[in-house]
Every structure is written in C-alpha cells, then in structure tokens.
Amino acid sequence: MLTNHRIAIYARVSTEEQAEFGYSIDAQLDTLRAYCNLHQKVIVGEYVDRGVSGKSIEGRYELQKLLRDAKQGLFDEVLVWKINRISRRTIDLLKIVEELSQKRITFRSFSENFETETAMGKFALQMLGAVGELERNTIVDNVRMGMKQRARSGQWNGGKVLGYRSSQAVRGQRHRKDSTLEIVPEEAAIVRKIFELYASGKGLKAIANQINREGHTTKRGNTFSTDSIKQIILNPVYVGKIRYLQHENWNERRRKGKNATPMLEDGGHEPIISEELWGKVQILQKSKAVTTSRTFDGKYTLTGLLRCPQCGAAMVASRTVNKLKDGSRIVRRYYSCGNFKSKGSSVCSANSVKAEYAESFVYQRLKEVINSERILADVISAMNQHRKGNTIPLQEELKAIRQKVESIEGKRQKYFGLFEDELVDRETLANRLEELKAEKERLLARKSEIEWELGNDNSQTVDFDYVRAILAQLDQLLFKASTGQIKSLLHLVIKQISIKNRKIEAIELNFDEDMQKHFLAAPSDDESEGAFSVLRPRPLLYKFSLVI
Incomplete structure (x- = not known):
C-alpha cells in the first residue's frame, strides 16, 4: 500500500444530471475523500467543475487547471467518481489520460474500480469509455427520433422565432x-x-x-x-x-x-x-442569389482585425469603383465597419480606412518593433506594468467571492436555527437552502474561472530576450511567406487593431499556446493556408499580449 501518495480529486456535474440522477458534487467529494482516507492517500487538490457539460473541456476551468498542475508534477494520481466525469467522449478521455500518463500520473475511477497503471486497466478504460459514449449517442439518437416524429406531426420542436x-x-x-x-x-x-x-x-x-x-x-x-x-x-x-x-x-x-x-x-x-x-x-x-463574377479580387489581409472606433465591430472588406474620363476604371480598397455594412447607417457609420495605408502601416510597424531593441524594450516595459495592474481587480473579486461563500454558510446555520425555534416552516427552510446552494454554486464556478486566469501567467513578468526571440521567428515568417500565409499568420498573432480618426492607433499582438502550436511548429512542406515552417522553434513559456 502506498503511503503519502499525492491525490488530485476531480468532480463534475451538469445541472441536468444533478436534477435527474443525483450526481451531486458533495456526494462525489464525500465518497472520494473517504476512499483516500481509507487507503492513506493524501489529497493535495480538489478540482470541481459545477454545472458544466462533459461534452468538451471548453469552459471547464478546473479540469484545465488540473491538466496545467499535472505538467508541474503536483500530484501522482487523479481520482474520479466515474470516468464520464472527465469526459463523455472517448477520444477526449483517452487524450487526457495519455497526457497524464506522460507525466507518470495514474488515472483511477472509483466506481469502475480500475486504474491505468496496468495493460488491463488501460483496456478497461477504453471499453468503458466506448460504452459511455455509446450510451450518450443512444440518448441523442432517441431524442432526435422523437423530435423528428414531432416535426412530422406538425409540432414545434422548440427555439425562439420572431413573430x-x-x-x-x-x-x-x-x-x-x-x-x-x-x-x-x-x-x-x-x-x-x-x-x-x-x-x-x-x-x-x-x-x-x-x-x-x-x-x-x-x-x-x-x-x-x-x-x-x-x-x-x-x-x-x-x-x-x-x-x-x-x-x-x-x-x-x-x-x-x-x-x-x-x-x-x-x-x-x-x-x-x-x-x-x-x-x-x-x-x-x-x-x-445568383452569383456574379467578381471584378476585383483584392487581398484583404487585415479583415476582422481592425476595430471600428465608433461601435467596436470588426472592420470588413469594402471597395469603390470610379470611372475616369478616359473610360478606364480605378478600384479603391477600404476596410469599413461590419455593422454599417450589414445593418446600415442607423447602427453605425462606415468609418472607412484605406486598405493600402492600413496594410502598409501594420507591416512597417511590426518590422520597426522587431528590428529596434529600444522600441521593443519600451513596449515590453509598458506591457509588464499593465500585466501587474490587470491582476489586482481579479484578486479583489476573488477575495469578495470567498467572503460571500463564507457568509452563505453563516446564513445556512441561521435558517437552521430559525427552523429549530419554529420561526420558519419546513417549506420555507427548504426553499431558502436551495436558493443559497444555487448562489454558492454560481460563486464557486466564478472562483474557478478567476483562479484559472490568475494562474495562467497573467501576472508573470515577460523577459525581453524571450520576446525578442519569439518576434525574430515571426520576422522570418512574415517576410518569407506567401500572401495567403501572411493573412493566416496575422490573424493568429494579432488580437486587434485600434482605429482613431481613420488612422491606426495601436496594434495588439497575442501570443499563446495555440499560436505557438500553429505556426511556430516543426518545419513543414505544406503550402496550404496557415501552414508555416521555422527552424528550431523556441518553446512558448508565456501567454501575453503586446501593444505596439
């Protein structure tokens, strides 16, 4: 028997599951804590996703925190009540378990009573994962069949429709x-x-x-x-x-x-x-709806990146065609407010920016920052100050949430006291306890989200040499890639471009793991849009935004 074995508990429940099947968070946690106590295993972390579907990991901040902590080797084993708490899709389940396995972290299910240390355990995981996905797909098929039958009989299958x-x-x-x-x-x-x-x-x-x-x-x-x-x-x-x-x-x-x-x-x-x-x-x-041939096929590489200074919508491709005295035509390209283009002048104005100016400015500004150490040093200094300041509101909100959660427990005890003194009836007590429970679940879900943001290197100071190396790789790509690749690259690395008085005010670059994976990856011969090659990519250590 292993002693002082470090355990990370993961629990999840969607609102529907708790209502229909009673898979409450408290029940899962109590069961897993008792198991760890019985087997002398030390719980070093509890990761709880409340009211979140197991269809994907999107929005499951506690699961993402667990995977991030796993990379740092903070525990030896992940324990769940049932394997479908991790994921209801077999492919996602296997990917997560494989990621844990690479860090020599065991995955164990309490209900199915197996772990992934052995070949049979891995086989059981695959089988149970497939059964779980089959159950989910069967339910989906039955629901679809019922909805199809309702449609055949002229019944509405739900949804909002004007009128x-x-x-x-x-x-x-x-x-x-x-x-x-x-x-x-x-x-x-x-x-x-x-x-x-x-x-x-x-x-x-x-x-x-x-x-x-x-x-x-x-x-x-x-x-x-x-x-x-x-x-x-x-x-x-x-x-x-x-x-x-x-x-x-x-x-x-x-x-x-x-x-x-x-x-x-x-x-x-x-x-x-x-x-x-x-x-x-x-x-x-x-x-x-008959499609007509386009008289002009301009390469709008910044579409969707520029932001309208009036309403904040993305700027989209626009053009005018002017006929000259000699009968020839001249095409002028612009970026114009997307809301104006789709909703009209009652919502916003065109706020058009000349495409040639915008594209030239962005390329030149990127080149200046990449090639000038003084400019880059000033930008990084300002960014680090901003990153430190950004965490203060989140820390204050987190502190307020913890205080509210504590006060909810006090309110619960108060209502129990009132019930014992026969000052409130059983129905009032039950209703109020349910309201307090729902409020606590909402606060804890927000707490998970804030803790994920605070732990995601948002306050970490970014090193000058590191940023310079990343931008050097960007330089290699920008000025060697094809037009289509440049467009994909800009959309990967630029978060948004601010406009003021029809001129570019600021360019915000965004560097994260997805950006690293997609274009600072291993050399590739693929010439399709979005495929890039660079020699010896430098691993991305930070997630950060850079305003230039």
Missing part, C-alpha cells in the same frame, strides 16, 4: 407536453413588414437599415443585420410550415453540416404571411 411564442399543452394520460406556436401580434407586424419590403424590391441592407431606424429589434433584443433579415424571409414557419433537420451536427460541422433536404411538414400553427407573398419573396430571393 411567435412557444407554449406547452399537456395531453393524454401520460401527461405528454406538446409545444405549439402562438402569434405575438407586435412581432408578427415586423415580420410582415420585412416580407412586404423585400417583395417591393428592397434589398437586405436597406430593409435592415429601415427596421433598425424604426427601433425594432430581433427576438433576442439585438439590431437587425442582413443575415437576420435573410433568415426571416427564408423561414417557412411564417407560412405555416415546420422545418426540421436543416442542420446536422452543427456544433461540430458548422456550415458543412447543412442539410440540402430538410424535413418540411404542415404545422399546427397559424401562418403570419400568405402563400402568395411567400412565393413572390422566394422567387425574388432566388433570382438575387
């Missing part, structure tokens, strides 16, 4: 709930207006501009864009239809998951527009 509100009706002996759509008159008027404006010949941007000027907003309270207008005029729900399976696996496949033949059934709800108006709009939209 309607979703209501539920209970029917049958099994108290089955059916979702139906009810018209919201004031929203339906906006939808009708959009269809009528499009049918009258107005374009998407003109409609968005007019609707925004009149003070209307989307279902979520945002201003209308050309895309939101387009989604409305293409949505058959407004003509009394139910559309389902328009996208498949949208979270993973995004636009590649668009279904060319979605289900389309007659719905049980009242239509907002007539078949005649719908048909007219669809014919117009198809005729306008």
Whole structure:
C-alpha cells in the first residue's frame, strides 16, 4: 500500500444530471475523500467543475487547471467518481489520460474500480469509455427520433422565432407536453413588414437599415443585420410550415453540416404571411442569389482585425469603383465597419480606412518593433506594468467571492436555527437552502474561472530576450511567406487593431499556446493556408499580449 501518495480529486456535474440522477458534487467529494482516507492517500487538490457539460473541456476551468498542475508534477494520481466525469467522449478521455500518463500520473475511477497503471486497466478504460459514449449517442439518437416524429406531426420542436411564442399543452394520460406556436401580434407586424419590403424590391441592407431606424429589434433584443433579415424571409414557419433537420451536427460541422433536404411538414400553427407573398419573396430571393463574377479580387489581409472606433465591430472588406474620363476604371480598397455594412447607417457609420495605408502601416510597424531593441524594450516595459495592474481587480473579486461563500454558510446555520425555534416552516427552510446552494454554486464556478486566469501567467513578468526571440521567428515568417500565409499568420498573432480618426492607433499582438502550436511548429512542406515552417522553434513559456 502506498503511503503519502499525492491525490488530485476531480468532480463534475451538469445541472441536468444533478436534477435527474443525483450526481451531486458533495456526494462525489464525500465518497472520494473517504476512499483516500481509507487507503492513506493524501489529497493535495480538489478540482470541481459545477454545472458544466462533459461534452468538451471548453469552459471547464478546473479540469484545465488540473491538466496545467499535472505538467508541474503536483500530484501522482487523479481520482474520479466515474470516468464520464472527465469526459463523455472517448477520444477526449483517452487524450487526457495519455497526457497524464506522460507525466507518470495514474488515472483511477472509483466506481469502475480500475486504474491505468496496468495493460488491463488501460483496456478497461477504453471499453468503458466506448460504452459511455455509446450510451450518450443512444440518448441523442432517441431524442432526435422523437423530435423528428414531432416535426412530422406538425409540432414545434422548440427555439425562439420572431413573430411567435412557444407554449406547452399537456395531453393524454401520460401527461405528454406538446409545444405549439402562438402569434405575438407586435412581432408578427415586423415580420410582415420585412416580407412586404423585400417583395417591393428592397434589398437586405436597406430593409435592415429601415427596421433598425424604426427601433425594432430581433427576438433576442439585438439590431437587425442582413443575415437576420435573410433568415426571416427564408423561414417557412411564417407560412405555416415546420422545418426540421436543416442542420446536422452543427456544433461540430458548422456550415458543412447543412442539410440540402430538410424535413418540411404542415404545422399546427397559424401562418403570419400568405402563400402568395411567400412565393413572390422566394422567387425574388432566388433570382438575387445568383452569383456574379467578381471584378476585383483584392487581398484583404487585415479583415476582422481592425476595430471600428465608433461601435467596436470588426472592420470588413469594402471597395469603390470610379470611372475616369478616359473610360478606364480605378478600384479603391477600404476596410469599413461590419455593422454599417450589414445593418446600415442607423447602427453605425462606415468609418472607412484605406486598405493600402492600413496594410502598409501594420507591416512597417511590426518590422520597426522587431528590428529596434529600444522600441521593443519600451513596449515590453509598458506591457509588464499593465500585466501587474490587470491582476489586482481579479484578486479583489476573488477575495469578495470567498467572503460571500463564507457568509452563505453563516446564513445556512441561521435558517437552521430559525427552523429549530419554529420561526420558519419546513417549506420555507427548504426553499431558502436551495436558493443559497444555487448562489454558492454560481460563486464557486466564478472562483474557478478567476483562479484559472490568475494562474495562467497573467501576472508573470515577460523577459525581453524571450520576446525578442519569439518576434525574430515571426520576422522570418512574415517576410518569407506567401500572401495567403501572411493573412493566416496575422490573424493568429494579432488580437486587434485600434482605429482613431481613420488612422491606426495601436496594434495588439497575442501570443499563446495555440499560436505557438500553429505556426511556430516543426518545419513543414505544406503550402496550404496557415501552414508555416521555422527552424528550431523556441518553446512558448508565456501567454501575453503586446501593444505596439
């Protein structure tokens, strides 16, 4: 039996799991603490993700902290209640366990009663991981099957849509709930207006501009864009239809998951527009959607990096074509506010910046900083001062959260006392305890996020020689790569470019592990966009932003 074996406990629960299956955080922790005490294992850290899905590690700050601490060798074993607490996807589970194994850290599951030190343990992990993913996929398939059947019968499968509100009706002996759509008159008027404006010949941007000027907003309270207008005029729900399976696996496949033949059934709800108006709009939209050949194919390498000085939106490609007296044409390239381009002048102004100026300025400024030690020293000094100052608000917030968590425990004891003195009834006590528990969970989740940020080298002073070496690698790439590669490189390394009076005010560079992995990697012969090669890459030790 190992003594003084350093254990890291990991626990996770999503809100749905705790409500349906009782996988409470407290129950997991109590079980694992008792196990460690029984086997004389020392718990050196508890990592708890509250109300977070196990589908991916995104947003799971405690798991990310655990993996970061594992690299530093702070424990010898990771203990979980069940393997699906780490991940519900087999590939992610195996990657995490392999990462731990490389640091000679054992992964152990209490419920399945195995560890990864032996060949059989590793085999059991793979099998149980596959079974867990099969269970999850089976549930997903059953839900999809049910939703498909609901769509076939003309029922709404949920979601927010302008012009309607979703209501539920209970029917049958099994108290089955059916979702139906009810018209919201004031929203339906906006939808009708959009269809009528499009049918009258107005374009998407003109409609968005007019609707925004009149003070209307989307279902979520945002201003209308050309895309939101387009989604409305293409949505058959407004003509009394139910559309389902328009996208498949949208979270993973995004636009590649668009279904060319979605289900389309007659719905049980009242239509907002007539078949005649719908048909007219669809014919117009198809005729306008015909792609025309581009007369100019400019290389906008800074698209999305410049920020509008008025509204903060990303600047997008723009151009004007002027006809000269001799009949020739001259094309002028600009970067203009994305909100203006998609939502119109009621939301923002163009705030255009000449593309040639912006691109030339950025390249030249990067070169100046890379090649001038004095400029680079001044920039790094200012950055280090800023990094130190940035941690103070987070530390203060963390202190306030700890105080609030302590006060919640005091409030719990107070309500128990009131209940014992018969000053509150059992129902009031239960409700108040539930409210305090929810508040504590929210505070602890935020505490995990802050601790992750504070521990992510945000306050660490960045060394001059280190930054100079990183920028030297950047220099090799910038002035040797193709145009397509330069664009990918700039989007990897530049966080944003600030504009003032149509001139560039500041360029913020961003250096993190993803940037290191993607372009300061091993030499590559791949010429595709985003593939770079550099000899003997220097390992990235810091995550930092550099304003030049």
